[in-house]
Amino acid sequence: MFKSWIRANNRQICFFLISQAIMDYNFKEIEKNAQKKWVDEDSYRVSNDSPLPKYYVLDMFPYPSGAGLHVGHPLGYIASDIFSRFKRLKGFNVLHPMGWDAFGLPAEQYAIQTGQHPAITTKNNIDRYKSQMNMLGLSYDWSREYKTSDPAFYKWTQWIFLKLFKSWYNNKTKKAEPIENLISKFEESGTTGIHAACGEEMNFSADEWKAFNEKKKSDVLFNYRLAYLSEAWVNWCPQLGTVLANDEVKDGVSERGGYPVERKLMPQWSLRITAYAERLLNGLDTIDWSESMKEAQRNWIGRSEGSSLEFKVEGGKYKVSVFTTRPDTVFGVTFITLAPENELVGKITTADRKDAVEEYVKTAKNKTERERQTEVKKVSGEFTGAYAIHPFTGKEIPVWVGDYVLAGYGTGAVMGVPAHDSRDHAFAKHFGLDIPIVIEAPEGWDILKESYDGKTGKCINSGFLNGLDVKDAIKLAIEEIENRGLGKGKVNFRLRDAAFGRQRYWGEPIPIYYKNGIPTPMDESELPLELPPIDKFQPTETGDPPLARATDWKYKDKDGKEYHYEYTTMPGWAGSSWYYLRYMDPNNANEFASKDAINYWQNIDLYIGGAEHATGHLLYFRFWTKFLFDYGLVPFEEPAKKLVNQGMIQGVSSFVYKLRTVCEEKRENDNPKIIRPNLDIEVFIPEEIYKQISTKERLPDRLDEELIDFCTNKFKQLYPTHKLISCYIIGVQVLRVDISLVKDDFLNIPGFKKMYPAFKNAFFFPNEENYKCGHEVEKMSKSKYNVVTPDDVIAQYGTDTMRMYEMFLGPLEMSKPWSTQGISGVYNFLRKFWKLFYTSGQLSVVSGQPEEFFVSDEGPTATELKVLHKTIKKIEEDIERLSFNTAVSAFMICLNELIELKCNKREILEPLVICLSPFAPHIAEELWSKLGHSSSVLKASYPKFEEKYLIENTFSYPVSFNGKTRFMLELPLNLSKEEIEKQVLASEDAQKWVKDATIKKVIVVPNKIVNIVV
């Protein structure tokens, strides 16, 4: 319909376009010119050598995926860009770089499927991302660009890894130190007096140390190194063929791809992030991050205070050590539970329980993570047959094994206090164990039904703890435990060391080779260890990682001897843990960044990115920064002073509903047999009817009949030669449909049939006019067919509109579904703003000629100055608090007022162009140059706000009675409280409202409000 209209009106439209072209806002031309100018003048290049104060604004490192950017990605990029541009106008030297997190699984999965080298895939994806970013007018200094897969970059990732490898964490000095220090301590006095972060507590003398052979020494040191190799339980993902870190596993499946994850014991490189647990936790108090983000990290680190406590197992041959945060409930212990993986299980199990326990341990260990998690509610366990002695009561208590106890946390054993721990309670109830109460529960609490886990109340039935409050009891219990040598007060963390090796090709090689079976670091001077070419991106036949395929990839020492390298590579997060430092000095071949550069740029002032990185990247990059700080390599402990998480822009997915039908047919010759032909008709029903079917289970008879008639008729129409008896509806299939085919929930049916040829003969009930789809708000993703790219929006409205509209949508941190409703408001704003420079706000029809650019040099009025300075102030404040949506409104208000005033004066408009330039840089650049400036608006200064233009001498007081506003009263500003009260009460309006009521009280807040209480 629209097309035919265009044809009919073609001549008119052409005329319209020509006559409007000169004065109208032609964003295509404007944006092309401005971007060309910035490239030609290299406008975004930033120097490390500047007298100006620095400011560092960073976007989170993107992993360039094959799908390109969708409209959700730019939200953060635009916000940081506006902020950077603003800071530049305010006289800062702003570092605002961009680069690529280029190693990672998707490119490698693609390589496995297609054989295309991940480097090629990655490059293509980067090119696409970069062109989209440039289209958005982002002010990155591309001269600082790099990707993590460049050897020149990963040389330094490897360098930091070696540094971690050669370090241990001294809990006395609370920092990382060279491993040589530890070795010399071992040589002097063995482990005595050493307080180190380690895997397990070790005890040996100096002589013993010296007697260790080389292999043993290496093994011992791995117990202390910050990058270490150990036999460990890992998250193994068979489909991806690699291990995953804890934060890469969600709900028992891999975060990328959603494949099941198993637990597997294997040799594994890890980073000892747990050594930094306390500092990672405390550091949170020093940074300006959102409370939810800090909370997420706090929970992930999971600090808990408590005590260790030893229980002698019958005979005294073995001891079970448990960790508890509730030593005050020790008198309520009725059993002990060991994790299935706990070594003691095999040792203490009695002969008669052996078979059952072994069977149980085996099944528990073989469970996948998923099974373990879904079966959380199911209680399971076995009695080992052994008894422990209660250290305070001397009573015998049974030792059980149960998979609700985790091997990796605490000591892998818990004391069962069923009355005051819900998990112990479930266990005791299931196996019929005693539930004695030892903390007074609130009135009416049925301890047999539910445990009382609360941390308030008094101890009862608890020997020396009787009568004490929980808090005091915990203190005293720990004291007593320590006095008796049964254990000591202890802090435990939930945080685990981070698995660092990946059985994968597309990552940084780990610069380690194996000399006589001993993992040996390469020398720093030999870096980078480059990724070798290989023939296939899959594991070898013997199950080694892909790198083992590389021929002639061997470490050669001076004597010409060859050793094989480590075959695993680093995980995706290795490069991103320090990448922000490289931007400061990206081409430095001698250091990861020069001291001067680091000292000048310091840490990130504003970091913007998604909240999904809370427990991954954001923790690792704090960890690496602290490590580098310990060696004096960076002068700060926290990488990012301020962090803002932009909300997710969700997609709106559309659905169509296909009836599942069965048609029965009668054939002449088969008479009277009824057959079901292998023919089908596709009938789609609108959302409204689907809802009725899905919620009511049965349709109203009339509608049901109608549908069947419809199907039957359509079948006849499609297969006229078949003798149909009838159609039955057996169900509804919900199908996703690409949102490009849907507008306001209405389906474009010709387009649909074209895009999905399988449905080219489909029918729509009741007719093809106005078929309404269902919709749902979901994450924007290719697989959900709900992706909107910025490209389309920009083509239609231009970059400046796109930028301002994304900001106008709402607060930066808030998530919201994408919708273009309202984009015309922003577009109109820019057009009207443009017109202000052409028509002085009036429609000039006098000449009948296209208007020309014109601004008046006449001096501004007080009102005009007030509008300007109000806006200058508001925009500045809003940008500083990242409230970009209100800033956009402020521009609109300002424009409305200027149009009202018919103001086109240079002294007003010129400063406004500068204010607008961070938001809509292209139109600002064009107007700036039209205003006669030869240099770019990027080099301008943000206009100075002058309070004097805003000074008023009256204030319009809202006068309220009992809190309800009744009328306004304009009064001079300089009145005293008493005078205000007097004038208000004397006013006619007040008299009307007071009538004969008595005034109890009058509240006057100068320049705010007057409230009269009657």
Next chain:
RNA sequence: GCCCUGGUGGUGGAAUUGGUAGACACGCAGGACUUAAAAUCCUGUAUUCAUUGCGAAUGUGCGGGUUCAAGUCCCGCCCGGGGUACCA
């Protein structure tokens, strides 16, 4: 379950320190211009009642409370979003 968030017109949202709730924009309705449409401009637009005008009452998820005054603070619920989960 626990932790963190949020809940305001038909819609997106504003109200920054307890002080005029609904800025700004979309949408919608009416009008001007036009042969007509588009575009543009003007007017109105929380709800209910009243309507000739003046107006009145209600109103920020629900129920209480503090206060001269509560979207904002306190207590108890309900709902949505995110994180996390046998972490002893």
